[in-house]
Amino acid sequence: MVIRSNSIIEERLDELAKVVQSNSYISPELYNRYNVKRGLRNQNGTGVLVGITRVGSVIGYDQTDGAKIPVEGNLYYRGVDMSDIVSGFQSDGRMGFEEVVYLLLFGELPTREQLADFNELLDACRELPHSYKEDVILKIPSQNIMNKLQRTILTLYSYDENPDDTSVRNVLAQSINLIAKTPLIAAYAYQAKRHYFDNQSLVLHTPKVGVGTAENMLHLIRTDSNYTREEVEMLDLLMVVHAEHGGGNNSSFATHVVSSSGTDTYSAMATAIGALKGPKHGGANLMVASMFEEIKKNVSNWENEADLSDYLAKILDKKAFDGKGLIYGMGHAVYTLSDPRTVLLKKKAQELSRHKGLDREYNLIADVERISSKLIQEKTNKDYAPSANVDMYSGFVFDMLGIPRDLFTPIFAVSRIAGWSAHRLEQILDDKIMRPAYVNLSELRPYTPIDERVIPSGE
Missing domain, CATH: 1.10.580.10 (Citrate Synthase, domain 1)
Structure with missing residues (x-):
């Protein structure tokens, strides 16, 4: 029995991953060409209707003549x-x-x-x-x-x-x-x-x-x-x-x-x-907590708005934190001007922070919310300033609760x-199974016997 070394396994996986990436990547441009809603989102940022429910309703914008109108x-x-x-x-x-x-x-x-x-x-x-x-x-x-x-x-x-x-x-x-x-x-x-x-x-x-x-x-x-x-x-x-x-x-x-x-x-x-x-869903609160740890390490004076703003700008420019250009806890797929969950948590978090002597930490989060809202609006040229979502304060609340x-x-x-x-x-x-449709981009081709197959040039 031959036992392959880890280096051989890793090398082979690197090669196979390139094949997967080459044959499985779908360019975002193709979604527009075939009028397919990528991520089940319309081009104006609204969601594609896929069902009917009486359970919960999320209101974050109005629509007038197909235009998305920001609301509380x-x-x-x-x-x-x-x-x-x-x-x-x-x-x-x-x-x-x-x-x-x-x-x-x-x-x-x-x-x-x-x-x-x-x-x-x-x-x-x-x-x-x-x-x-x-x-x-x-x-x-x-x-x-x-x-x-x-x-x-x-x-x-x-x-x-x-x-x-x-x-x-x-x-x-x-x-x-x-x-x-x-x-x-x-x-x-x-x-x-x-x-x-x-x-x-x-x-x-x-x-x-x-x-x-x-x-x-x-x-x-x-x-x-x-x-x-x-x-x-x-x-x-x-x-x-x-x-x-x-x-x-x-x-x-x-x-x-x-x-x-x-x-x-x-x-x-x-x-x-x-x-x-x-x-990108429930684990986002951990990303917010990690981001604030990095801010505390890299901004010596949290109360200095210029220093804080400079570091947040670096995050947006992919020069700080995880390099993805995102200020976690800001913006939402549906909410525009405000997230009602954030409004409630922010008020309660401020009360609890006073009792626990964590006013400085609370003020840092509130400052990041205020400053990054302006920075994101300037960078994206949106007609409204994005609001904080529930993850901006939930991690802080969890931390305060130990x-x-x-x-x-x-x-x-x-x-x-x-x-x-x-x-x-x-x-x-x-009692109806969900079975949506996909556009298939594979070209029809004949089956090739194994002895006649060749590795494409460049691989």
Whole structure:
């Protein structure tokens, strides 16, 4: 048996990668030639209509005679303004995530009695199968919690007595179970990562009854289980604004696509998590956090607007940070003048930063938002200044809450499972498989016998 050296493998892969790039790259110009909407986006930046939903609505612009008109952003959950929902439960001194989950799943705001019953149902489902922690989570830990979350949810299929039943009742039961269990899975997966990869003590708390999802998350991920009411309220708000974002975002659209095939709930949710994991979607908050680390290293005086502006200009010119010319946390595919999630998080983040003595860090983010908005507008010649998106402040909030970066995107997933579940239920009731069309550019050619094939010149 001949064992090839790593250098031979790497060299061969370099050659094969060039072949793939040569034969698989599609020039963006061809999309215009064939009138194909690249990224399912129209040339004016609006989204291509691919479905109908009652779950969530993202309003970021108006259209007049085909022109995109910037407006202040709004986000609606089942037709109710998300900002009004937040104002409602915060003025009552309540947490709001479970209320939002109920609204997304059932299409109606719950009464106090309905909400209490639903909270009891979630509490009853906050339990993993016998030996599940040991056999599924602890025995095969992962350095990436999103990867572990995806694999672990797929494994729940084997513990379900009727996993492939796509009736509304069964999918609803599976959805509620996942909404209740995913916080535990994420927290235990993180604790396993800390123990097996970071050489920390293994601490696994039992979930609390009657306290809700946000409080349970802080309880489960903190070894001492200590937290303040203000911290619970902040995390609860973070989960509320991440719970749903319309059917057009990448992970919700992925949920619709795979659910339309008739697949099981666990496969659909694992697909959505895989989509959310990407740095262009849910992983963007990590890019924002990394960008601010670089800013702090390279700008000696954060309060000096000229120095900060110069460094941000370097980022836009691909001369700093990751060289991609992007100021992460700025701009959005739909929102133009403002992101309503950012408006809410920014206000709450400012309050929390004062209590934690982090005013300087908060002011840095606000300055980056203000300065980069002007710089981007000047560079792109847009008729409006782009606004900050939710990722600009969510990473800062996570940091203030002492939540490790390993859990930034997983907590996003824990929140968004509510929206994904609502979209899945909507899709299975539609009962129509998604099957779009592609333009094929391959020229027809005859089959060549293997002994007559030659390597093209230059390869």
